[in-house]
Amino acid sequence: MWEQTSAPAAGVALLERAIEYALGGLRVVTPATLCRPTPCAGWNVQRLLDHMADSLQTLNDAAGGHITPARAGVPRDRARDRTIPAPADVPPDHACDRTIPAPFGGLPGGNPALLLRDDATEVLGLWMGTLTGARLVSMAGHHLTSPMVAAVGAIEITVHGWDVARSCGEHHPVPPLLADELLDLAxxxxxxxxxxxxxxxxxxxxxxxxxxxxxxxxxxxxxxWPACP
Incomplete structure (x- = not known):
């Protein structure tokens, strides 16, 4: 089985490559793109960024050996976010759910892409601490090896990185070697x-x-999938 034979270092390296790819696509996120639809049906870019933050938090927890199952309908802690009403000129089909993060700059919310970059840096730092062995990660009474968790995380982070870039009109292809490895794991x-x-x-x-x-x-x-104009 993959999770039994892969060294922890390989899992962390894969996760690092996935995060590096995803963050490369976040550079095109702007206030105007936050309300755009995405390949994830019913989700705009704002919601997708929130979901990516949740995924990084899950990986953060996993590095400590325990994953708390997500509670449906419960949003992540947005204490560091400040929201303002969505602009009146946003077309209805691109409308955010009532609010969008504050414009990038000096306001507390800042650039959500940069916040994700901070989260990703923290995650990678914690996962580097797992290199001493393939530890078990507990989730809802089940035990997964850390390389297995890293692989699943890499798949999700990569595909959502593509989602965000595509939604913002950016051509940001997944590197062939990364895509090939993730396809086998998927x-x-x-x-x-x-x-x-x-x-x-x-x-x-x-x-x-x-x-x-x-x-x-x-x-x-x-x-x-057509990017928004």
Whole structure:
């Protein structure tokens, strides 16, 4: 099994590559893009960034050996965020759910992309501390190895990094080597039970499609999803 044979260092290295890729796509996030729709049905960029922050917090917890299952409908701690009414000129189909983070600058909310970068730096620092051995991570009475958790985290962080960049009109392809490795892992870790809650139905693409397209399709994305104008 993958989780039994992979060294902790390999899991951390994979997670680091995934986070590096995802953060590279966040540079195009602006106040105007926060209300745009995303490949995640029903989610705008603001909500997707919040979800990515939740995922990083889960990885943060996992580095300590315990994951607290997310509670449906309970938002993350937004104590460091300040919100303002959504601009009146935002089209209805791009509307945020009543508020958007404050404009980037000196306000307390700051740039949510930079906040995620801070979160990611913290996560990687904690995961470096797991290199001494493949520890077990407890979740709802089940025990997972740390390389397995890192692999699942890398899949989610990567695909959401693509989601954000695509939603903001950025062409930010997943590096082929990373996409190839994640596709193999996705076949192991993403099952029918994960659909449609964590990932949408598999999208059909040609067998000879680029590995990024096959990864995205397996994770329920249309590789040609149209970016907002």
């Amino acid at each position: 076949h192991l870790f993403v099952t029918a039970e994960d659909r449609p809650h964590r990932f949408g139905p598999r999208v059909k693409v040609p067998a000879h499609a680029p590995v990024q397209d096959r990864l995205l399709a397996y994770l329920g994305r249309d590789p040609n």
